[in-house]
Amino acid sequence: MSILHRASFFTSAARLDQLPHPGAPEVCFVGRSNAGKSTAINVLANQKRLAFSSKTPGRTRLINMFALPDPLDPEGQLGFLVDLPGYGYASVAHRAREEWADILGGYLQSRESLAGIVLLIDIRRGVTELDRRLANWIAPTKRPVLALLTKADKFPYGQRIKAVFAVKKELADIGALNAIPFSATARIGIEEASLQIENWISPKVVP
Template sequence: MANPFQRARYMLSAHNMAQLPPDGGFEVAFAGRSNAGKSTALNAICQQGSLARVSKTPGRTQQLVFFDFTPKQNEEPAAKYLVDLPGYGYAKVPKDLQAHWQAFIDRYFTTREALKGLVVIMDIRHPLKDYDLQMLGYAVNRGLPAHALLTKADKLGRGQQMQTMHAVSREMHSRFGDSVSVQVFSGESKQGVDEARAVVANWLELPIA
């Protein structure tokens, strides 16, 4: 069976709630600090080289970016999307714009019925920063499942990868119980891509090989 995410195409960018697609389908959101490898992870899951922008200038995602991968001829009642959330960290943007993002994302998480899960991308060498925990908290408080990708795993040896994953898993469990799953991931070497793709497909109720 083909990878359904290969059909993903840019649909729209939303700067406020009024610009979002109609609420009622299925969405999985992707969050990550600037430089954590979020665009690379999205591209790897979708098996596309440049679906999400990869930039050497961190923090370029300044809106909620929706990717649509439901074929236009498909008459299923529920549309299905991947949503790229704004990244923080090194983003050099005005404080008022960061405040706007914060309020927008807060409302998105608390009111968006279509949201079925959250993927949080963390650099395996620098996991569990304040932003990561904040985004995971949004999902857990809403009762949504969350999945952490420890990206750039190719930068570490296998032993270090496993050691970090187990440490992060313990911390997640102590904070969030069983609501958050964790895996090692590399968009460069494709390590863990199939596992991550299966998690997202399950939340979206998509068949996948």
């Protein structure tokens, strides 16, 4: 069983100073509002309602952390999955968008326990201006990034491969970047994404 399947809700925070002290490795999920972050977390954790998405995209303002328990230590954690607020939804007031940007940028650039970043990009849209802004926060940190090209079931195989090459070219300034087609509905890319995240959390679990 994947260690991700053991994920359970740990805490929520509205500000960076409300997060627990950095410790076990964290893998965060980030992307524009309505990019499918909650869906991706749920399918990777093999749970239906671990992560919740707001009925109104762009309204989820909290950083939500999900713990991955250490099987050898009942009170310890192997690591955390972190669902960051979606960014850039048009109907949200400008001031609120900028506040979220400060939270996102601060977490991505300064969180000491951040081991890897999962960037969700709609395969049909490619790299948008908002994705580029996220990439600009990420690139200087040199942290590894896994780009999940969501809604991959909407494209035939050949078009998916072209989309992967296009994203890698667009985001070439992110040094350690992997990009894969992903679909929760058609279960595309789930195993590959799970292995990458597991390796960030605990390299020992990957042969």
